[in-house]
Amino acid sequence: MRIKPDEHAAIAAAIAAAEAKTSGEIFCVLARQVSAYRDVSLIWAAAAALILPLGLIPLGFDARWLPGFAETWEAGHLAARDVTIGRTIGVYAVIQAAVFVFAYLLLRIPPLLRLLTPRSIRRDRARQAAMHQFLAHGLHVTQDRTGVLIFAALDDHQVEVIADEGIYSRVDPEIWAEAVAALTSGLKARRPVEGFQRAIDLTGGVLAEHFPPRATNRNEVPDRLVEI
Numbered sequence: 754m755r756i757k758p759d760e761h762a763a764i765a766a767a768i769a770a771a772e773a774k775t776s777g778e779i780f781c782v783l784a785r786q787v788s789a790y791r792d793v794s795l796i797w798a799a800a801a802a803l804i805l806p807l808g809l810i811p812l813g814f815d816a817r818w819l820p821g822f823a824e825t826w827e828a829g830h831l832a833a834r835d836v837t838i839g840r841t842i843g844v845y846a847v848i849q850a851a852v853f854v855f856a857y858l859l860l861r862i863p864p865l866l867r868l869l870t871p872r873s874i875r876r877d878r879a880r881q882a883a884m885h886q887f888l889a890h891g892l893h894v895t896q897d898r899t900g901v902l903i904f905a906a907l908d909d910h911q912v913e914v915i916a917d918e919g920i921y922s923r924v925d926p927e928i929w930a931e932a933v934a935a936l937t938s939g940l941k942a943r944r945p946v947e948g949f950q951r952a953i954d955l956t957g958g959v960l961a962e963h964f965p966p967r968a969t970n971r972n973e974v975p976d977r978l979v980e981i
Contacts, residue, residue, distance in 0.1 A: 756783065760946045761978055767950045768976040771957025776964045777899035777920060778974040779956055780890055781949055784981045786908040787882035793870045794860040802853035806845060863908060879904070879911035886979075887915045895919075895973050899964050903952050905936055905945070912936050914956070923963050932956050949978065 756764075768779050860866050867875070883904035887893060892900030898919030905912045914929045932952040939948015 756945060756978065756980060763946055764949050764953070764978040765976045767953045768957075771953050771960070772972065772976065773970075774966060775899075775957060775960035776897060776967045776970055777901065777957075777960030778892060778895050778972075779901050779903065779953055779960070779976075780892055780974050781903045781953070781978040782883070782886045782890075782905070782981065783945070783978060784882060784886075784904070784906045784909075787906045787911070788878045788909070790866055790870050790874075790878075793874065794857050794866060797860050797869055798853045798857035801856040802849045805852050806848050809845075809848070867908070867910070875909045875911055879906045879909050880913055882906065883913035883915055886981075890974060890979075892974060893917055896971075897964060899960060900974060901956050901960065903932065903936065903949065903956065905940060905948075907940070912940070914952070920960060920963060924959050928955065928959050 764781060768781065771779055860869065883902060886904060887900070887902045890902070892902055892915075895917065898917040900917045901920065902913070902915040904915065912933045914932045916924070916929065932955045935951035935955060936948040939945055939951065942948075
């Protein structure tokens with residue numbers, strides 16, 4: 754999903770129109786992905802390597818199952834038993850390593866990784882990324898502390914709206930939930946511009962209600978959508 758230049762212009766125009774009625778500031782960010790989730794893949798792969806090979810034991814697992822590890826001659830003394838046990842453990846370790854590598858590569862497939870990544874982890878990382886963007890673009894240093902970030906992470910299927918303390922404490926949290934729902938609906942329908950415009954309109958209405966424009970309504974943050 755790419756945002757075309759004319760669509761960027763439409764979102765910038767929506768921000769400018771909303772900010773014309775308020776001293777607050779609105780900024781939009783669209784991220785492709787907030788995390789590679791390699792740690793999640795590693796955890797699932799490690800769990801698979803530890804658990805799945807255990808299923809071979811009730812089936813009478815033996816080192817001879819793996820070609821190249823079988824002996825054509827058997828020694829009839831106690832030392833041979835130790836060699837057999839050691840060989841079996843070695844084969845089991847090889848199977849574990851193979852399962853680990855296969856599971857890790859399988860879990861690098863984006864749809865499967867997203868399915869197996871707990872929603873709480875995706876939400877927390879999207880929130881961290883959104884907060885980073887909020888600070889990076891100076892939304893925390895506006896004159897009246899009324900900066901609002903509208904953030905969407907496409908691959909993670911997460912949307913965040915972060916409001917600075919000047920406005921957050923005055924507004925019913927359901928208002929921000931409505932903005933999130935509006936943007937989420939637009940993204941699901943593959944109409945991101947409409948989603949952002951609706952979220953901007955809702956956010957602008959809240960800002961206008963509590964923070965009308967000043968006599969010198971300086972634009973403290975650029976009116977734009979940033980793609981990262």
